[in-house]
Structure formats: C-alpha cells, structure tokens
Amino acid sequence: MCLPGTIEAVRENGSAVSRRAVLAGGGAAALAALVPSGAEAHRRRRHKRHGKVVDLTHTFTAGFPVYTGNAPAKRTLTTIPANGFYKQEWTFDEHSGTHLDAPGHFIAGGRTTPELSARELVVPVVVIDISKRAKRDPDAEVTADDLRRYERRYGRIPKDALVAMDSGWAAKLNTPAYKGADSGGTYHFPGFGLSAIEYLIDRRRGAAIGVDTLSLDNGPSTTFIVHSTWLGADNYGIENLAGLDRLPASGATATVGVVPWDAGSGGPARVLASY
Amino acid sequence: MCLPGTIEAVRENGSAVSRRAVLAGGGAAALAALVPSGAEAHRRRRHKRHGKVVDLTHTFTAGFPVYTGNAPAKRTLTTIPANGFYKQEWTFDEHSGTHLDAPGHFIAGGRTTPELSARELVVPVVVIDISKRAKRDPDAEVTADDLRRYERRYGRIPKDALVAMDSGWAAKLNTPAYKGADSGGTYHFPGFGLSAIEYLIDRRRGAAIGVDTLSLDNGPSTTFIVHSTWLGADNYGIENLAGLDRLPASGATATVGVVPWDAGSGGPARVLASY
Numbered sequence: 001m002c003l004p005g006t007i008e009a010v011r012e013n014g015s016a017v018s019r020r021a022v023l024a025g026g027g028a029a030a031l032a033a034l035v036p037s038g039a040e041a042h043r044r045r046r047h048k049r050h051g052k053v054v055d056l057t058h059t060f061t062a063g064f065p066v067y068t069g070n071a072p073a074k075r076t077l078t079t080i081p082a083n084g085f086y087k088q089e090w091t092f093d094e095h096s097g098t099h100l101d102a103p104g105h106f107i108a109g110g111r112t113t114p115e116l117s118a119r120e121l122v123v124p125v126v127v128i129d130i131s132k133r134a135k136r137d138p139d140a141e142v143t144a145d146d147l148r149r150y151e152r153r154y155g156r157i158p159k160d161a162l163v164a165m166d167s168g169w170a171a172k173l174n175t176p177a178y179k180g181a182d183s184g185g186t187y188h189f190p191g192f193g194l195s196a197i198e199y200l201i202d203r204r205r206g207a208a209i210g211v212d213t214l215s216l217d218n219g220p221s222t223t224f225i226v227h228s229t230w231l232g233a234d235n236y237g238i239e240n241l242a243g244l245d246r247l248p249a250s251g252a253t254a255t256v257g258v259v260p261w262d263a264g265s266g267g268p269a270r271v272l273a274s275y
Numbered sequence: 276m277c278l279p280g281t282i283e284a285v286r287e288n289g290s291a292v293s294r295r296a297v298l299a300g301g302g303a304a305a306l307a308a309l310v311p312s313g314a315e316a317h318r319r320r321r322h323k324r325h326g327k328v329v330d331l332t333h334t335f336t337a338g339f340p341v342y343t344g345n346a347p348a349k350r351t352l353t354t355i356p357a358n359g360f361y362k363q364e365w366t367f368d369e370h371s372g373t374h375l376d377a378p379g380h381f382i383a384g385g386r387t388t389p390e391l392s393a394r395e396l397v398v399p400v401v402v403i404d405i406s407k408r409a410k411r412d413p414d415a416e417v418t419a420d421d422l423r424r425y426e427r428r429y430g431r432i433p434k435d436a437l438v439a440m441d442s443g444w445a446a447k448l449n450t451p452a453y454k455g456a457d458s459g460g461t462y463h464f465p466g467f468g469l470s471a472i473e474y475l476i477d478r479r480r481g482a483a484i485g486v487d488t489l490s491l492d493n494g495p496s497t498t499f500i501v502h503s504t505w506l507g508a509d510n511y512g513i514e515n516l517a518g519l520d521r522l523p524a525s526g527a528t529a530t531v532g533v534v535p536w537d538a539g540s541g542g543p544a545r546v547l548a549s550y
Contacts (some may be wrong), residue, residue: 055393118330257532257545265362270532
C-alpha cells in the first residue's frame with residue numbers, strides 16, 4: 001500500500017541497495033529514535049526453538065542467469081520521497097531465479113502453478129549428493145544407480161518426495177562456470193538422467209525433482225527428455241536451488257513456496273526446509 | 276528453461292487459461308499417449324499423510340486489486356509453438372497479491388526481504404476472528420481487548436507468532452466490497468488497531484501480523500500508524516491473506532514463502548499453514 005507524505009524512505013538505485021546508502025527523512029528519523037534498530041529488535045526477539053530451517057533459495061536478482069531464450073529479470077526502483085515509502089517494480093520471465101517448472105510448461109493440458117495442491121508443496125526432501133563426480137565431470141547426471149545407492153544407505157525414498165540433486169553448483173552462481181558455456185556455446189552443468197527419472201516415476205512416485213543448476217536436464221542436453229518425461233508424468237521440477245549442502249540427506253521436510261501465478265508455467269518460489 | 280522445437284504447447288490468452296483451450300501439437304500428443312493424464316497420475320499418487328496443509332494465498336492474477344498509487348500487475352503471454360514450451364512474463368509492484376511488507380517498506384534503514392531470516396518465516400500462526408464485528412462495521416479493528424480475549428480462550432500468544440486477522444474479507448475479493456470505496460473514494464475494510472500492535476510489541480514480541488484485507492491499517496486510515504509502528508519495530512506484515520477460516524485459532528504453523536526479491540520492500544509470497 002501507499003503512504004502519502006508522512007515518512008521519507010529514499011534508497012539509492014543499484015543491484016545491491018546498501019542500508020548505509022539510505023537517506024532518512026525527518027519522519028523516519030524521529031520514529032527511528034523511538035524504536036530499537038532493526039538488528040537490536042531482531043536479536044532481542046530470538047529464542048530457542050525446536051528444529052532448524054534451511055533456506056534453499058537464491059536471492060532473486062535482476063540479471064540472475066537464465067536459460068537461452070529467456071530474458072533476464074529486471075526491476076524499476078520506485079523511490080518517492082514525497083510519498084514516504086519504498087518499493088520496486090519487477091519484470092521477469094516465470095523461469096527466473098529459484099523457480100518451479102509446472103507440468104504445463106512443457107505438456108499441453110498439463111497443470112499450471114495454481115493447480116498444484118498445497119499438499120504437494122509440503123514434502124519430504126531427499127538430497128542426492130553427486131558433487132564429487134560433478135567436480136570431475138560438469139555434465140554429470142543423477143542416475144538410477146545413484147538412487148539405489150542412496151536407498152541402501154538412507155532407506156527407501158518416500159512417496160511424494162522432492163528428490164534434490166546437490167552437485168555443488170549453487171556456489172558457482174554469478175561465475176561463468178554456472179552455465180559452463182564452451183566455445184561453441186554449449187552449456188556444461190549437471191542434471192538428472194533419464195534412468196533416475198524412470199526409476200522415480202515407475203517405482204517411487206516422487207512428487208518433484210530439484211536441481212542446483214539451471215535446468216533439470218544437464219547442460220549439453222538437446223532433447224530435454226528429463227523435462228518432458230518428468231513433467232509429462234504430472235510432476236513438477238525446481239531449478240536453481242541453493243543450500244542443499246546444509247540439509248541432511250534424509251529426514252527434512254521442504255515447503256515449496258511457489259507464488260500461485262495465474263495460469264503459471266511455473267514461477268519464482270521460496271523453498272524452505274525444516275528438520 | 277527453453278526447449279527448441281520438440282513439443283508444441285500453445286495456450287490461449289485470457290485471464291483464466293482453460294485446459295480445454297489448449298491445442299496440442301504432434302510431439303505433445305504423442306507424449307500424452309504414453310503417460311497418464313495429469314489428473315489420473317495425481318490421484319494415483321495421493322496417499323494418507325499426517326496433518327493438513329491449508330493455503331493462505333490468493334491466486335496471483337493480473338489486475339488483482341491494489342492500494343491507491345500502485346499499478347496493478349500485468350502479464351505477457353509467451354506462446355511460442357515453434358519453441359515447444361509455454362511461459363509468461365510478469366510485471367508488478369511488490370505490493371501485489373498476497374504479499375509481505377518488510378520493515379524497509381516504510382522505515383529508512385529497515386530490513387529488506389532477503390534480510391528476513393528463514394527462521395522468522397516459519398512461525399506459529401494465531402487467528403483472531405473479528406468477522407462478526409466486521410459484518411456490522413467494515414472499518415472494524417483488531418484491538419488489544421481482542422487479543423486478551425483470544426488468550427483467555429486459547430492461551431498465550433507465542434513469541435515470534437504470525438497474528439492473523441480473519442475479518443471474512445477474503446470472500447469479497449473481486450467485488451467492490453473488497454476495497455469498500457465510498458462516494459468520496461475513502462476505503463472501508465478492517466485492519467489492525469494501534470492498541471493491538473502495542474500489545475504485541477510490548478508484551479508478546481510477535482514476528483508478524485497478517486490481514487485478509489488490502490492493508491494492515493483499516494480502510495479509512497490516513498496516518499498509517501499501524502504500518503509505521505509495526506514495521507518500525509523491525510517486524511513484517513502480510514496483506515491479502517486467504518483461507519484463514521479453514522485454520523484452527525491456535526496450533527498451526529505457517530511457512531511464509533516470500534520470494535527473496537533483492538532489496539525488496541516486501542513482495543509476493545506463498546503462505547502455507549500446517550497443523
């Protein structure tokens with residue numbers, strides 16, 4: 001909402017807005033004197049709770065890397081000292097940042113974002129760590145053998161789980177290695193392989209797969225068979241996940257907070273996991 | 276991501292894309308014959324789980340009602356039969372749909388969306404039902420007395436809770452009564468009153484307040500004192516919540532899935548509650 005003329009909150013434009021760069025108007029300064037600073041109030045309020053919450057989401061930035069053919073997100077800063085509030089306007093393709101691919105993204109007649117049930121968005125999360133292999137081979141894929149190996153160690157992958165690939169790629173964001181484009185323009189980053197997808201569809205009925213890279217298929221894919229097979233079985237995928245190395249391999253629950261974009265082919269999501 | 280030339284998924288433009296309106300190209304039709312339809316696969320996969328998940332989020336639509344001064348969200352449909360995928364581009368003000376107000380929206384130097392911790396976004400949710408009073412008085416406010424009455428019945432409001440007002444307004448979305456503008460243009464809808472805010476800040480240290488209306492302050496407010504006081508104490512708010520009537524008054528946990536918009540003054544969120 002919009003507050004006409006009471007508090008001035010002016011921010012400088014830039015890709016990262018520094019709190020030090022904020023110029024306070026008189027109203028805000030007077031108010032700031034009455035209340036504890038942000039950091040103080042936050043510390044005071046913190047208390048012991050059961051469980052941990054891990055953020056699996058990259059900050060949604062203008063210029064976040066996108067797949068060929070998608071325009072990068074951009075924003076317009078709305079700085080209105082006269083109106084006393086600070087806000088931004090965003091323009092982006094649904095497949096930007098940490099985001100969901102709904103079945104309808106690839107499949108004619110497939111479900112769109114608001115058609116995924118709330119129940120499908122709160123799911124057990126299973127982390128498949130292929131980071132060692134991905135270090136040697138940037139085109140590494142999660143295979144059915146990886147899933148069997150996981151199950152021997154951690155137990156059966158639950159029904160309706162989010163099966164997430166941790167390839168170590170989240171740390172490469174904002175470096176050329178994230179896309180890994182070679183001189184011919186072909187991408188090189190890990191993804192799921194078809195054998196893993198078939199195993200999950202035929203034997204485990206997973207709800208979702210997630211990757212810490214730009215695409216469910218690995219970088220060099222030209223068939224996008226993982227997208228079409230997985231979404232074609234009425235499941236969803238998540239791309240550009242972060243923080244998977246901070247999760248246990250088994251036992252956490254993920255809440256996939258995708259904004260229910262009307263008729264969405266997917267869209268930006270906040271993914272939080274608790275254990 | 277983007278799939279060049281394998282599957283055609285064309286959708287008609289419109290505010291609600293009908294699945295029947297989808298025209299399938301050859302690739303998609305062939306694939307559809309191999310996999311169960313969306314609804315079938317979904318039914319098969321469903322199984323008994325512990326607990327319920329309630330969606331507290333309105334579908335994010337183009338033209339969702341916004342406060343004076345904010346441009347309504349809009350979208351551009353990207354229908355590229357030759358490329359074989361379906362997606363949309365969105366443009367919107369951060370204060371659209373079911374969305375969060377971060378401290379930095381009103382407070383110079385206040386925290387922005389990515390600065391809220393994951394821990395603050397997974398919180399007990401308390402529902403304050405003022406729907407009977409709001410039926411008689413569209414300007415009704417949640418007062419400190421309402422909170423004391425709640426506590427006598429349901430026990431103490433936990434620290435770091437999301438305290439959510441259920442005024443019955445979610446059902447009025449897409450009707451003139453949602454804003455309740457009178458002939459002079461003044462809005463009439465319920466919100467929080469200052470006494471409730473002071474009670475929560477001074478005695479309970481709540482993390483968040485939520486409303487099922489367009490603003491934390493009630494419709495006729497011109498001072499926006501609830502916004503400035505609550506955000507000024509380094510707390511966040513949520514506007515345009517849905518589904519609160521499906522939650523118990525006490526005992527549920529909300530996950531506030533706000534996309535971490537870079538330097539965000541708040542922004543669209545998926546809010547899911549479990550109990």
